Amino acid sequence: MLRYANRTILGSQEEQPSSTLRSTKKVTNNVNQFNQVLGTLLNRLRNDASKGDSRLKFATGNDSYGSFGSIYAFAQCSPDFSQRNCFNCLGDFISEKIPSGSTNNTGAQILGPSCKLRYEDYLFYNDVSSPSSPPPSAPPSGKY
Structure with missing residues (x-):
């Protein structure tokens, strides 16, 4: 996403304009369990993403709802955000755009x-x- 303005935007929380795109595919079994698992997963990612440092405020994760399937999700904030601003921004999206149940x-x-x-x-x-394995260490240099 590209963001620009004629004022300072670093660290300022803005939720508008926003866009919500929903899948046309619907959960047909265990809808209540799906919504409960989804809410728990998104709140966990909200916590994880908000704890990121000034380079990256991003979290991914997944969970399953019974034997019917899995849910994969990510949450991301602008890296210049404070932990509190990130937590609040994601929380507002979760509560307003994906109301529980x-x-x-x-x-x-x-x-x-x-x-x-x-x-x-x-x-x-x-x-x-x-995480990938670290590269093998170089052999020691010097005389034997």
Whole structure:
């Protein structure tokens, strides 16, 4: 997302303009369990993303709802945000755009100038949960 203004925008929380895109595919089984798992997952990612440093305020994760499927999600804030601003921005999106118990869409994206959320019933991001191995150390130099 590109953001520009004729005033200082660093660290200022702005939720408008925002856009919500929802999947047309619907959850048909265990809707209540889906909504509960989705809410818990998004709130966990909200906490994780808001704790990021000034370079990256981003979190991904997934959870399953019974034997019916999995939910994959991410949360992201502008890296210049304070922990509190990020937490509040994502929280506002969760409570206003994805009200508890009222969604049965299998996916949605909520995009704003300061933060964004996305969830889907498929893996849509690169899973980097397993850090790559460090490169092998160089052999010692010097005389033997």
